[in-house]
Amino acid sequence: MLVHEPPETRESLLIQLRDAGNRESWFEFAAIYRPMVYRMARRRGLQDADAQDLAQRVLLSVAGSISEWKSDSERGRFRSWLARVARNAIIDTFRREKPDAAQGGSTIMQQLTQEPVPADDELEHEHRREVFRWAAKQVRWEFEDSTWIAFWLTTVKGKATSEVAEELGKSVGSIYTAKSRVMKRLQEKVQEHS
Amino acid sequence: MSVDSQQCDPTRIACFLEGELPLDALTELQRHLDSCTSCQTQLDDSTATVAMWQSAAESLHDESIDMESISTVLTRGEADELAKHVTDDGVRRVVELLAPTDDPQMLGRIGSYEIAGVTGSGGNGIVLKAHDPALNRYVAIKVLAPHLASSGAARQRFAREAQAAAAVVHENVIAIHGVAESQGMPYLVMPYERGQSLQRRIDDNGPLGLIEILRIGLQMASGLAAAHSQGPSSQRIFFWPTESNA
Ligand SMILES: [Zn+2]
Numbered sequence: 001m002l003v004h005e006p007p008e009t010r011e012s013l014l015i016q017l018r019d020a021g022n023r024e025s026w027f028e029f030a031a032i033y034r035p036m037v038y039r040m041a042r043r044r045g046l047q048d049a050d051a052q053d054l055a056q057r058v059l060l061s062v063a064g065s066i067s068e069w070k071s072d073s074e075r076g077r078f079r080s081w082l083a084r085v086a087r088n089a090i091i092d093t094f095r096r097e098k099p100d101a102a103q104g105g106s107t108i109m110q111q112l113t114q115e116p117v118p119a120d121d122e123l124e125h126e127h128r129r130e131v132f133r134w135a136a137k138q139v140r141w142e143f144e145d146s147t148w149i150a151f152w153l154t155t156v157k158g159k160a161t162s163e164v165a166e167e168l169g170k171s172v173g174s175i176y177t178a179k180s181r182v183m184k185r186l187q188e189k190v191q192e193h194s
Numbered sequence: 195m196s197v198d199s200q201q202c203d204p205t206r207i208a209c210f211l212e213g214e215l216p217l218d219a220l221t222e223l224q225r226h227l228d229s230c231t232s233c234q235t236q237l238d239d240s241t242a243t244v245a246m247w248q249s250a251a252e253s254l255h256d257e258s259i260d261m262e263s264i265s266t267v268l269t270r271g272e273a274d275e276l277a278k279h280v281t282d283d284g285v286r287r288v289v290e291l292l293a294p295t296d297d298p299q300m301l302g303r304i305g306s307y308e309i310a311g312v313t314g315s316g317g318n319g320i321v322l323k324a325h326d327p328a329l330n331r332y333v334a335i336k337v338l339a340p341h342l343a344s345s346g347a348a349r350q351r352f353a354r355e356a357q358a359a360a361a362v363v364h365e366n367v368i369a370i371h372g373v374a375e376s377q378g379m380p381y382l383v384m385p386y387e388r389g390q391s392l393q394r395r396i397d398d399n400g401p402l403g404l405i406e407i408l409r410i411g412l413q414m415a416s417g418l419a420a421a422h423s424q425g426p427s428s429q430r431i432f433f434w435p436t437e438s439n440a
Pocket of ligand 1: 232233
């Protein structure tokens, strides 16, 4: 059963986020945390719909806390405040999810190898991962397809440069410069966020 | 072949990374990188640390979970259908309806937004690139096509579309910053993405390659799945192709 975000929640959320910079931070936050929580839930054996639901609940729980955010606080702190609230919401939601997850088809192996409630290092690792994925989507369109594909095949898929050069009909040297340009920009975007 | 391409030159790599290498020098550098393994390594190392490269690879590698439940793929005909334009006449009429602006660089104003240009038109609306002076950033504004603006049903659909898109937070559905009306034109404010619209891509680059069609198809299916999961009212949503998974 999916829990839908009630319209009034969203409305009050947007009212509380009158500061457009904070609103931007919220969208960025949701874009990173929703898939992050979804992934952690799937890894614990939850089915697609249940994992989506759990991610939604975490976001709603964080959204519900936004009224506690003091808007007179220092600007730019909203993001780190969100991260703190999200950590607690995630731990809380997963703790409550525990009995359901066992029924929801998780194998004994998964239960044994995966702590039900995420620890800080897992959260940190997953967050970093999701920031990379978010950053990749942000910068993707700044590059020609061939440049991006050169980066993707070499760096992400781990193919040999010479192989990729042949596949794309490009020189080895141009593959090196292409993946370097993408990586540099990706790194900038990731650092911009953290 | 010039002597330059035969010699290792760390300054040239530094210049390249700063984006300051002229085109002919870039060609020389690429030719040199074809065979010089020491410069290949140096370029990799100057671009990012080993840990950073690994982090990127590890973070971006596993797409399997995202793609698991998606099986729909768009045919070429469907992609074309998706990209159909409304007439340029619609664009002209929207531009005529803009409020005057003091900025000679701009076409006009909608609310407090300065309109810099038209980035596309399609479906039921026209997309404008606009500058938000309060935040000093660009946004995309989608205006309901003028020939539809007088139809109550079309306006309602446009509003529902906005609500549906605003209710869905998904990477392939555009986030909505706000909905408002100006000079009788309903409009949505969305984040401005640097990407070309699908139609522009087809116009500029010819027919989409197979990889592109598959990629856009997957994104549409995944965006639709997210919208569908929000309830049956989400009939129309915005698509914005994101990263290539090729
Ligand atoms: Zn060299």
